[in-house]
Amino acid sequence: MSKEMSIIESFGDKDYIFKLNYKTMIIVQNEIDAGPLVILKSILNGTFKVEHISTILQWALVGGGLTANEALKLVKIYVQDMPINDNLELAMKIMSAAIYGREENSKSNEKS
Structure with missing residues (x-):
């Protein structure tokens, strides 16, 4: 069975695809100066930096699939101007999908 690294989640004004592929994970690692598991653990145990x-x-x-400018604009609106806790779960889901994957048929944002 194949694993998927992307998730679809509501973020601000609509649903977006979030995916840390090899290239973008390297950027995240370099900007945070930590490996993927260390980053995920820091979110889970509350030792992350804002x-x-x-x-x-x-x-x-x-x-x-967004451009860097589009993504930065959304982050400024929906992350930097919001309570920190509002995006913790989403960051954890993104990191988990990038590290462990998820079953292709499962949906990350099942709505009731």
Whole structure:
């Protein structure tokens, strides 16, 4: 069975594809100065830095198909002007999908 690294989640004004592929994960690692598992662990245990959330979401939006400018604009609106906690779960889901993958048929944003 094949694994998928992208997730589709509501973010601000609509649903977006978030994906940290090899290229964008390297950018995230370099900007945060830590490997993927260390980054995920820091989110889970609360030792992350605030800018880590912005970095993860911005580059995952780029990996999902947006331009760097489009992604930065969205992050400024929906991350930097919002409570930190509003985007923690999304950052965790993005990192988990990038590291472990998810089953292709599963949906990351099942709505009730």
